[in-house]
Amino acid sequence: MKTFNIRAVETRDRSRLEEIVKASVNFNQEEVKTALELVGEALENGEESGYIIKIIESTGSSLSIAGYACYGPTPLTQGVYDLYWIVIDPTAQGKGFGRTLIADVEQDVLRRGGRMLLIETSSQDSYDGTIRFYEKSGYREVARVRDFYRIGDDKLIFSKNLVKTP
Amino acid sequence: MKTFNIRAVETRDRSRLEEIVKASVNFNQEEVKTALELVGEALENGEESGYIIKIIESTGSSLSIAGYACYGPTPLTQGVYDLYWIVIDPTAQGKGFGRTLIADVEQDVLRRGGRMLLIETSSQDSYDGTIRFYEKSGYREVARVRDFYRIGDDKLIFSKNLVKTP
Numbered sequence: 001m002k003t004f005n006i007r008a009v010e011t012r013d014r015s016r017l018e019e020i021v022k023a024s025v026n027f028n029q030e031e032v033k034t035a036l037e038l039v040g041e042a043l044e045n046g047e048e049s050g051y052i053i054k055i056i057e058s059t060g061s062s063l064s065i066a067g068y069a070c071y072g073p074t075p076l077t078q079g080v081y082d083l084y085w086i087v088i089d090p091t092a093q094g095k096g097f098g099r100t101l102i103a104d105v106e107q108d109v110l111r112r113g114g115r116m117l118l119i120e121t122s123s124q125d126s127y128d129g130t131i132r133f134y135e136k137s138g139y140r141e142v143a144r145v146r147d148f149y150r151i152g153d154d155k156l157i158f159s160k161n162l163v164k165t166p
Numbered sequence: 167m168k169t170f171n172i173r174a175v176e177t178r179d180r181s182r183l184e185e186i187v188k189a190s191v192n193f194n195q196e197e198v199k200t201a202l203e204l205v206g207e208a209l210e211n212g213e214e215s216g217y218i219i220k221i222i223e224s225t226g227s228s229l230s231i232a233g234y235a236c237y238g239p240t241p242l243t244q245g246v247y248d249l250y251w252i253v254i255d256p257t258a259q260g261k262g263f264g265r266t267l268i269a270d271v272e273q274d275v276l277r278r279g280g281r282m283l284l285i286e287t288s289s290q291d292s293y294d295g296t297i298r299f300y301e302k303s304g305y306r307e308v309a310r311v312r313d314f315y316r317i318g319d320d321k322l323i324f325s326k327n328l329v330k331t332p
Contacts, residue, residue, distance in 0.1 A: 030242060076196060078316045116313065143309035145323055147282065150244045157311055 003060055004097065006104045009053035009068065011043055016065045017055075020089045026126055035085055038070050050075070051084070052108070056101045058092070066092035069105050071117075079115035102137050106162055115163045123154035134158045169226055170263065172270045175219035175234065177209055182231045183221075186255045192292055201251055204236050216241070217250070220274070222267045224258070232258035235271050237283075245281035268303050272328055281329045289320035300324045 009017070021027060021035045041049040050072045057065045067088035074080040083105060088098045109117055119134055121127055123144070139158035148155035175183070187193060187201045207215040216238045223231045233254035240246040249271060254264045275283055285300055287293055289310070305324035314321035 034242065074314075076200065077314055080314060115317075118311070143311050143323070145284070145309050145325065148240075148243055148246060151281075157309070159311065 003058060004066070004100060005057050005059050006101065007055055007057070009039065009042060009055055013055055013065060013068075014039065014043065017068055020065070020067060020087055023090055024087055025090070026122075026130065035070070035087070038084065042070070047072075054101065054104065054108070056088075056097050056104075058095075058097070065089075066095075066097040067101060069101050071105055071109070073112075073114070074118065079113060081109045081112075081114045081117050083117055083119045098133060099137065106160070110162050115161065117160050117162060119158040121156050121158065122149055123156055124149075131156070131158075169224060170232070170266060171223050171225050172267065173221055173223070175205065175208060175221055179221055179231060179234075180205065180209065183234055186231070186233060186253055189256055190253055191256070192288075192296065201236070201253070204250065208236070213238075218274070220267065220270065222254075222263050222270075224261075224263070231255075232261075232263040233267065235267050237271055237275070239278075239280070240284065245279060247275045247278075247280045247283050249283055249285045264299055265303065272326070276328050281327065283326050283328060285324040287322050287324065288315055289322055290315075297322070297324075 017039050018036055021032050027035065038049075038051050039053060042051040042053045051070055052072050053068055053070050055065055055068045067086070069086045070084045071081055072084070074082045083102075086098060086102060086105075088101075106117060117139075119139060121130060121134070135158075137160070139160045141156050142159040143157040145155040145157075147153070183205050184202055187198050193201065204215075204217050205219060208217040208219045217236055218238050219234055219236050221231055221234045233252070235252045236250045237247055238250070240248045249268075252264060252268060252271075254267075272283060283305075285305060287296060287300070301324075303326070305326045307322050308325040309323040311321040311323075313319070
């Protein structure tokens with residue numbers, strides 16, 4: 001029995017997504033603001049915004065949103081997509097929602113003709129779990145920009161080829 | 167005698183900037199479109215747009231725009247700025263306009279409290295001259311994302327620290 005459902009974001013999800021983003025210990029205030037702005041843009045302008053948002057909800061005893069992914073085509077590239085955020089409610093973690101959602105994102109990117117997914121993340125210790133999750137999902141670190149977010153906090157770029165290159 | 171002038175972009179510059187962008191052999195159609203959209207956003211919303219555009223014009227026998235730079239604060243970072251484009255009209259190249267303009271951008275970023283400038287560029291052969299220009303200006307390649315723009319066309323990230331790190 002399928003215990004989850006993945007669907008496009010809708011306006012009624014907004015406050016629940018805000019709750020999830022604010023509950024994420026890894027987001028600072030500016031990141032919370034940015035994440036919610038992207039949700040707003042995706043709701044307002046649809047895929048014209050450049051952002052695609054998918055919700056994962058559990059369909060168990062009570063229907064509830066466990067998290068969401070925000071991704072979209074990387075400007076000026078042929079077939080590259082950025083996974084901007086994947087956020088799972090802390091109370092829903094460790095149940096496979098993240099793994100299921102990222103697999104769905106990859107299938108959707110392939111369907112849209114994408115060949116590669118990129119994820120940018122921080123080198124801070126608090127991201128260790130996130131990085132292990134990406135690595136287990138088949139992403140590998142392909143580049144690092146030192147002192148990007150702050151001095152001592154690097155940007156790591158993870159990448160996964162979704163199709164075999166010739 | 168100063169033979170150039172650097173100033174903020176104005177609406178009347180728009181068609182001349184379009185001419186310069188279209189004359190640049192390195193820009194494909196999508197890049198031309200993106201560059202002109204950024205000019206439009208900067209003219210419409212000023213620095214709220216996230217883009218700062220500075221014009222360099224020669225003040226010789228006839229006043230004419232030689233090129234422009236587009237830069238702005240990199241979202242989610244502390245003190246990092248992106249130099250999105252620096253474009254000099256092909257007929258005005260080799261006269262020091264690029265060098266003068268990039269030095270002005272660096273001074274402006276410092277004034278605004280920035281500590282680092284990033285430039286993303288392509289690994290295609292046609293960018294060799296551009297890359298040599300960045301290197302002579304003190305930028306060094308700090309990261310590379312293979313097959314970013316297209317398969318076989320990598321993204322190179324160049325960086326310059328504008329302040330001594332402790």
